[in-house]
Every structure is written in C-alpha cells, then in structure tokens.
Amino acid sequence: MAMAAARRWGAGMTGRGGSRWLGLGPGDDALVTPEVTAALAEATDIVGYIPYVARVAPRPGLTLHPSDNRVELDRARHALDMAAQGRRVVVVSSGDPGVFAMASALFEALEATPEAMGTDIRILPGITAMLAAAARAGAPLGHDFCAINLSDNLKPFEMVERACAAARTGRFRHGVLQPPFRLAPASVCPRAGGAVARMCGRTG
Amino acid sequence: MAMAAARRWGAGMTGRGGSRWLGLGPGDDALVTPEVTAALAEATDIVGYIPYVARVAPRPGLTLHPSDNRVELDRARHALDMAAQGRRVVVVSSGDPGVFAMASALFEALEATPEAMGTDIRILPGITAMLAAAARAGAPLGHDFCAINLSDNLKPFEMVERACAAARTGRFRHGVLQPPFRLAPASVCPRAGGAVARMCGRTG
Numbered sequence: 001m002a003m004a005a006a007r008r009w010g011a012g013m014t015g016r017g018g019s020r021w022l023g024l025g026p027g028d029d030a031l032v033t034p035e036v037t038a039a040l041a042e043a044t045d046i047v048g049y050i051p052y053v054a055r056v057a058p059r060p061g062l063t064l065h066p067s068d069n070r071v072e073l074d075r076a077r078h079a080l081d082m083a084a085q086g087r088r089v090v091v092v093s094s095g096d097p098g099v100f101a102m103a104s105a106l107f108e109a110l111e112a113t114p115e116a117m118g119t120d121i122r123i124l125p126g127i128t129a130m131l132a133a134a135a136r137a138g139a140p141l142g143h144d145f146c147a148i149n150l151s152d153n154l155k156p157f158e159m160v161e162r163a164c165a166a167a168r169t170g171r172f173r174h175g176v177l178q179p180p181f182r183l184a185p186a187s188v189c190p191r192a193g194g195a196v197a198r199m200c201g202r203t204g
Numbered sequence: 205m206a207m208a209a210a211r212r213w214g215a216g217m218t219g220r221g222g223s224r225w226l227g228l229g230p231g232d233d234a235l236v237t238p239e240v241t242a243a244l245a246e247a248t249d250i251v252g253y254i255p256y257v258a259r260v261a262p263r264p265g266l267t268l269h270p271s272d273n274r275v276e277l278d279r280a281r282h283a284l285d286m287a288a289q290g291r292r293v294v295v296v297s298s299g300d301p302g303v304f305a306m307a308s309a310l311f312e313a314l315e316a317t318p319e320a321m322g323t324d325i326r327i328l329p330g331i332t333a334m335l336a337a338a339a340r341a342g343a344p345l346g347h348d349f350c351a352i353n354l355s356d357n358l359k360p361f362e363m364v365e366r367a368c369a370a371a372r373t374g375r376f377r378h379g380v381l382q383p384p385f386r387l388a389p390a391s392v393c394p395r396a397g398g399a400v401a402r403m404c405g406r407t408g
Contacts, residue, residue, distance in 0.1 A: 127330070170350070188244075
C-alpha cells in the first residue's frame, strides 16, 4: 500500500488535519477499496449526504455530520473549515467522488476560500455504479463509452438532449445516471438496448 | 460482504470451478477491492497479459498463465476451458475488466462456445485508471464524461476522429486511453485542457 502509507494526514501541510474526498462504491463493503477503509478508520469527522453517512459505522471519537441534498457547497466549506482546525475530515460520496459527486463541490469551495489550499486535501477514487452495473449485467463498457446525467435539476434539459445526441453520433456505449422519473431511458435514446440498474451491490 | 459471500465458486452451476474476470485497479494494492483480493486468494489459475499476471504473488497451488498482447480471445477460451474442468480461474485485467479489457473477449468467446455458459462466470469491477487519474490530478469527472480509446489498432482512425468530434459536441469531459505514440492528445482535441497520466498509483 505504497500510496496510502506515503501520505499521512497533514504531511507537509498546514496543521495536522486534512480532508479526504472519497467514494464508498455502489454499496457492497466488498467493493470499498482498502485506501478508503483506512481513511475512514483514521477520521475524526464524517461529512456527507444523509444516506451515505449512514453507511459509516459510528464509533467513539467519530462525529457524523449528515446533511440533506442540495447543500453540497455548504458541506464542502464545512469540511474544509474543520480540516483547517486540525480535524481529519472524510467527505463521503457513493460510487466515485468525482462522478457527479462531492469532488466538484470541493473545487468550487476552494475557489471561494483559496487559503484552504494550504491544508492536506486528497481525493480517493471509488468503484462507480456504472462499472459495477456493467459487470453485473454482463454488458462491459468495452468500447468508447460515456456517462450522462439525465437529471435537469442543475442544467437545462436541452443539454441532456444534446449529450444524448452526441453519444449516438460518437457510437458510445451509454451509462446514464439519475433518470428523472418522468422519463424512461428509452425515450431519450430510442434505439439503444440497455439495462436499468438500481441499488447495485446493495441488499437493502 | 454480502455479495462476495453469496456467490461461491460453482454454486448452482456445472462443476465446482468457475471464472472471475476481474480488475486489479491502476496499480496500487490500496486500490484493489476486497472482492478481488478474495477471488485471487481462492484461485487455482491466473490468466492474463504478462505484466498484469506479474502483479499476482506466486504461491503453492497457484498456476500462472501469462500471455502476450493480442491473444485475448485465445486467452479467454483457455480460461473458460479450465473452468469447465473444475479449475477456479481468475482472468486479470488492469483497471476495470470491462473498460477496454478482458470482459469483451469473454463474451466473444462465449458466442463461439455457448456450452461454457453453464459454468460459473462473474465479472468483478475495478478502479479504472480514468477515475484514479482524475482523483490524483484534481480534475474530477464531475459532469457528463466519456472514455475514448485513441488507438487505431483494432478500428479505423476515422472512428477515433468521429468519437472525439462527438465528445466536443456533447461537451463531455474526456478520458482518452492509450494514445498512439504518433499523436499527442492535444492534436485530437485541440481546444481541450487536460492532464496526461501514466502508471497512475504505481511506483515502479
């Protein structure tokens, strides 16, 4: 575990705290990387969306900070603040922290508070649901592929349509995430065969 | 580890062997999932491309079958044959087994030898290099994104150009894999900012 051992919390940075923006994978503990497990074991604070924080077992010395959806930027600032005060803060996402998850909020928060760059910040990748679902479905993403978020909560629906059209033109395998309930995936990508995966790797 | 425990080798299938088509992640042991570690520990045979097989520690009772590049289909058939004979065969890929890796050869081999469908076959996802590189670079794939294999070894170069053009139209973040040496990524996607990652998570 060369990479994990080489980067202790706060090493070479301001203070002895830091933040780890990590991915818990799609749900099964068997898909959580050892690097992530080690970071969780050393954390003093867990920050994240309520159902993801609930996947971390409580223990003495660990404070859980669950918060609701749509407060990602506040959550990221809170995590950076605590890290600056010397806490070891883990920000949990499901799947991978980069894929439509908290790493984007991290960089948005850093733009507003560049002094937080002096703290120890690391992003730890996770198994994204797209790969887990493809493996379970026997439909490997074996050629060029793309991931499209079908939700129009944070962008105009025209951007969703444009991305789907481009995916067809480029002959990408599609992994579509968060289909809005009013839309079946087939209505966006009418000629595509596909699988619908939900709670991949979770039993509950 | 509900998922791993629920699926023993050969459970409910012909024989007591099986095959696991798994991803070793980009290189660091700290990024190998517990599910993959468990499968490797129970394997009797390891099949794969020479440098990936070299990442598995030899032990008594384990036979290593390294093979060279471009014999993926032969390798897949060999793995299925051994599994049908009751061996516990692990086929290793780097990263994720679906992403430009051995899972595609598995399904090609299954088309030719459908009787192998009676054996216990599972694909176990891995951390693909694209996610690990994005995490290390601080460039999360936080919006719609795509993966494009820039190699024209197995497809005409026009398909590469078409995919890159579609990626621009769809405003995808790009993860490009295996750039051919004669091409810099910037020459394919001229206006793109980017990072070049190599041996991500490996120290050697």
